[in-house]
Amino acid sequence: MLVNLVEILKLAEEKKCAFGAFNTPNLECVNAVLAAAEKLNVPVIISHAELHEEVSPLVKIGPVMIQAAINASVPVCVHLDHCENLDYMARALEIGFTGVMYDGSILPYEENLANTKKAVAMAKNYNCGVEAELGALASREGGMANASGPVYTDPDEAVIFCKETGIDALAPSFGTAHGIYKSRPVLDLNRVKTISRKTGLPLVMHGGSGVSPEDYRTGIANGLRKINYYSYMSKAGTNAVKKLLEKEDVTFFHDLALAAENAMEADAENAMRVFTGL
Numbered sequence: 001m002l003v004n005l006v007e008i009l010k011l012a013e014e015k016k017c018a019f020g021a022f023n024t025p026n027l028e029c030v031n032a033v034l035a036a037a038e039k040l041n042v043p044v045i046i047s048h049a050e051l052h053e054e055v056s057p058l059v060k061i062g063p064v065m066i067q068a069a070i071n072a073s074v075p076v077c078v079h080l081d082h083c084e085n086l087d088y089m090a091r092a093l094e095i096g097f098t099g100v101m102y103d104g105s106i107l108p109y110e111e112n113l114a115n116t117k118k119a120v121a122m123a124k125n126y127n128c129g130v131e132a133e134l135g136a137l138a139s140r141e142g143g144m145a146n147a148s149g150p151v152y153t154d155p156d157e158a159v160i161f162c163k164e165t166g167i168d169a170l171a172p173s174f175g176t177a178h179g180i181y182k183s184r185p186v187l188d189l190n191r192v193k194t195i196s197r198k199t200g201l202p203l204v205m206h207g208g209s210g211v212s213p214e215d216y217r218t219g220i221a222n223g224l225r226k227i228n229y230y231s232y233m234s235k236a237g238t239n240a241v242k243k244l245l246e247k248e249d250v251t252f253f254h255d256l257a258l259a260a261e262n263a264m265e266a267d268a269e270n271a272m273r274v275f276t277g278l
């Protein structure tokens, strides 16, 4: 069943756990994530990143995601990830997305604030929740290094930002990075606790792939309610395809797609177990 970002984060708050937000740029990802969520009977967020527009146009994958969410036996939020362009956001809202992340983290504070306010005003007309980012991760979405390096979120600035914008969820910067980690990340999970306590809002972890289970658990205990997870799931799909091709000469692409889908489902299931404490 299709639910919005506010509703799904409320469920996470009630259970004091986090739900996974998985990018689903193609049907295999949508199938894999929803199959895992239905198997475990846990709510889930499926996301489309503006960054993936070239490999997966919003106008094509968006309606597929919405229909899959409606058909699912568990609550599913269909979310726009890292949207930097408000026109793009308007298109997602028209398609029926129930969550959007406006990402103005690369902009000066005042501009981020002004644009996030606009995003909240737009989303309100569509019964859609809004996530925003304050501070900057060590890498941009897609794993490219952030030129200016990470900027950890200041808890007091976060309080003002959340109050002025009226957002529903905040993605703070506390040491995670997008993409595949080269070494184990060092996270400032006390900062998460402080921001959670001061803002009273559900918090979002970006760059959720590759974090240790104990860091996930502490982060969730400290207020993380949505964990963005994609790179490692996608890599699991790629590895399954490689393995199959090493073993046999495959003719049909659908056989490769199915192998990838099954491997991504298993990886997503593991992640969901950690996030929800199952």
Ligand SMILES: [Zn+2]
Pocket (backbone or CB within 6 Å): 082, 141, 178, 206, 207, 228
């Ligand atoms: Zn992200």
